[in-house]
Amino acid sequence: MKVDVAIVGAGMAGVMAASVLQKAGKDVLLIDKGKSVGGRMATRRIEQGKVDHGAQFFTVRTEDFQRYVDQWVVNGQVKEWFGNPYKRYCGTNGMNGLIKYLAKDVEMKLNTRIVKISKETDGWLLYGEQGEIAQAKNVIFTPPAPQIIDILKESREGNDLVPKLQDITFNPCFVAILKLHEPINLSDSGHLDEYLPDGMERMVDHQAKGISSLPTVSIYMEGTWSKKHYEENDDTVLQLILEKASTYIHKDDIEVKQLKRWRYAEAKTTLNSPFINQDSLYVAGDAFLREDDSAGRTRVESAFLSGIAVGNAVLNKA
Ligand SMILES: Cc1cc2nc3c(=O)[nH]c(=O)nc-3n(C[C@H](O)[C@H](O)[C@H](O)COP(=O)(O)OP(=O)(O)OC[C@H]3O[C@@H](n4cnc5c(N)ncnc54)[C@H](O)[C@@H]3O)c2cc1C
Structure with a gap:
């Protein structure tokens, strides 16, 4: 399978990057090792009941995020849960339900762990445990930094990114x-x-x-x-x-x-940059904060902002 952009990790950051790129007409493939999208926005059934067992809620500090959240509230995907004056929002159907909704039109490969990448003349090859998964002009990684380091250590390229990723600890x-x-x-x-x-x-x-x-x-x-x-x-x-x-x-x-x-x-330590890249290989996620981030810590909002920023960077580069 050949695509413009392969995105590894279907949490908030990966799904937002996919949404930005797909809306602009790019061929996108979202790949996740899990059996469902969501990442750390995780919801599971227990008997006939349900629990969120990753992020419980999110807060909003930026206008960029607030615009989307207001729309999700209107669409019924999100509700105000508690908190005054700082509102805590949650998914009406569990936190994972919001990511499922955001990813519903995106081409996906689940249950697929990326273990290695290699540089080809016109892009990248991504390998899973059973061999080749996709060919892509650009790759965006969004797993937590230690998991990206594991992939890059198995690969010949991308190693310039490792020292920066090693600064992020969880x-x-x-x-x-x-x-x-x-x-x-x-x-x-x-x-x-x-x-x-x-x-x-x-x-x-x-x-x-x-x-x-x-x-x-x-x-x-x-x-x-x-x-x-x-x-x-x-x-x-x-x-x-x-x-x-x-x-x-x-x-x-x-x-x-x-x-x-x-x-x-x-993340205990974060980077003050909403994404990093080495040519057409990009890394984003909740630990990549805007320089003016007022919270200074990882959260759903930082994953959202990082995903949008890396999606736009790939678009602007093309
Ligand atoms: C217990 C807990 C409580 C939290 N509470 C809150 C809270 O109350 N409020 C808040 O705002 N935030 C909270 N957070 C943080 C919030 O969930 C995260 O900041 C945000 O969801 C991260 O999104 P992300 O897309 O950057 O990463 P993730 O959601 O981690 O997505 C990365 C994805 O990459 C996939 N992946 C990893 N390695 C590979 C591989 N090799 N191949 C393919 N796929 C791979 C993973 O399966 C995952 O789906 C909490 C997190 C946890 C764990």
């Missing part, structure tokens, strides 16, 4: 995902991030959030706690989290429990 995050027998009352909105036990960042009741018909909860652990316990097995980690959560949720109230490990959840 914290991990554990998320416990629960289906309960009975509804729970954490707060009116269902979001709780105050007065929690040490190491715990937030708890979310998805029934109160409005995305699950049944009582489901996700419990987020802080980066330092997650890092400390990262090498322990799932059962041990889940048990530690549930012990900490026992003042809110009794073990007998839990019907199903699962653990999600995010090795690369939130």
Whole structure:
């Protein structure tokens, strides 16, 4: 398959880059190792219930993002969840539902992990675990930096980008995902991030959030706690989290429990540039911030802005 642009990573950054390029008439292929689009905007079913277990919400600091968010609210893909004066928005059908909506007209290859690229006379060849996947004039990478470094280390080209990518480091995050027998009352909105036990960042009741018909909860652990316990097995980690959560949720109230490990959840260090490139090889994503970024940290909005910026850069170069 030959395309103008191959985009690796179908999270917010990759999907926005694809949307910019496709609207301008470019042939685009979006490739992701996951079985669904969304990346860290992740939603899963647990029994007949639903949980967001990556980003829970997003905030808006720029007019560029606000314009899109307003439209998504009108289209019914996004709603204001809580927060005054700083609004927290979430997907009406889960965070992943928004990315599915944004990617609906984009050509995609899922369940495909890119392991290597090679430079050809008129572009790039992208290889998956089983061999050649696509040929593209331009390539945009949007996975977390350590995963891009792994690909570039297997490739002969693109190594000039590695030192900059090595400056981006990530914290991990554990998320416990629960289906309960009975509804729970954490707060009116269902979001709780105050007065929690040490190491715990937030708890979310998805029934109160409005995305699950049944009582489901996700419990987020802080980066330092997650890092400390990262090498322990799932059962041990889940048990530690549930012990900490026992003042809110009794073990007998839990019907199903699962653990999600995010090795690369939130960047500890970022770059002050919305993307980087070496010729027709581009890298973007949430850790690539605008120079004037007022938050200074990775988030859904930074992924969105980076995706738009890299899409426009590829267009302007052509
Ligand atoms: C637990 C958690 C909580 C968070 N909470 C919030 C929050 O409340 N608010 C907020 O604004 N942000 C939050 N974030 C951050 C937010 O989710 C991210 O900033 C944003 O979604 C990143 O988008 P992205 O497109 O840059 O990267 P990603 O969403 O990570 O997309 C990268 C994609 O690349 C794919 N990929 C990786 N390697 C390969 C490969 N070799 N081949 C093919 N595909 C590959 C991955 O499968 C993934 O889909 C949270 C993140 C986590 C993990």
